[in-house]
Amino acid sequence: MRPTGHHVGVEEVLTGGNVADRVVRVGATVRKPALVQTAGVEAVLTHLADFDGSPRTLGRDEQGRHVLEFIPGALADTLPPFSLDELARIGRLIRELHDAMESFQPPPGTVWDAVVPDPAGGDLICHNDLAPWNLVRDGERWVFIDWDNAGPASRLWDLGYAAHGFVPFVARGNVDVDGPRLRALADGYGLDPEQRRAFPAQIAAHTRGMYDLLVHGHRTGEQPWARLYAEGHADHWGPTAEYIEAHHDAWVTALLSDHSHSELP
Structure with missing residues (x-):
């Protein structure tokens, strides 16, 4: 969410999100309307209280809104592309997050709202929107x-x-540039050889899933996907998925080449 101003004690609207309506900053806090999944989000963030890579959850306010720690600083999508060392740091941060969530037990009756659910299922509660615009x-x-x-x-x-x-992948990208950047992320995370072989197909499938979601929204009118389709977002996701799919073997080669020298944790 992007702040539009700064006045402590005054509600300032934050922009940039697509899920919750009217997200505001009040001093050192963010207030978000409670959604069906908010109780689950609160449980996740409470569990992650010792993980520095997530905001603190601070309960509900008098309007029933979810109150969170406001994180000052710059959104990564407003900064230059990450260096290889920074990509490795992102990989380590995500690994720490996933490791921390292994012991999480969702409260009974928790409702989730993942945008593009993992078609293979999975029992690890994940962020599901790890991206520069959310860092x-x-x-x-x-x-x-x-x-x-x-x-x-x-x-x-x-x-x-x-x-x-974070690589980032775009349509008609440069494999010689993107391969080492993907490798840095994977090395930071510490993927094993089996995971490295499976990883490119997962990147392609998730990217393709975003395109399919936008097309479905366009056809059904479901928001915010219909609006995002109209704004041209599908023009990125579809061709980018094609690029990732077309170079599957190159990604596997980049991830596995000289694997004995990778920076595994």
């Missing part, structure tokens, strides 16, 4: 925000979406 860099602290799409998935499904945004 705030506050000095040495890097924090993933906007957890409304949290839900069951797998490590590779969640990491695959992150690869799309």
Whole structure:
């Protein structure tokens, strides 16, 4: 979410999200309307209280809104592309998140709202929207925000979406550039050889899933996907999925080449 101004004690509307309506900042807090999945998000963030890469959850306000820690700093999508070292750091941060969530037990009756659910299922509760537009860099602290799409998935499904945004993959990209960048992310995470072989297909499937979601929204009028389709977002996701799919073997080669020298944790 992008702040439009700064007045402590005054509600300032934050922009940039697609799930919750009227998200505001009040001093050092963010207030979001409660959704069906909010109780689950609160449980996740409470579980992650010792993980520095997520905001603190601070209960509900008098209007019933979810109150969260406001993270100052710059959104990563407003900054230059990450270096290889920074991509490795993102990989390590996501690995720490996934490891922390292994012990999470959702409260009974929890409702999730993942945008593109993992078609293979999965029992790890993941962020499901790990992307530069949801990463705030506050000095040495890097924090993933906007957890409304949290839900069951797998490590590779969640990491695959992150690869799309952080490499970043675009239509007609440069394999010679993108391969080493993908490798840096995977090395930071510490993927084993079997995971490295499976990873490119997961990136492609998640990217293709986003395109299919936008097309479905266009056909049915479901929001916000119909609006995003009209704004041209499908023009990115479809051709990008084709690019990732077309170079599957190149990604596997980049991920596995000289694997004995990779930076595994």
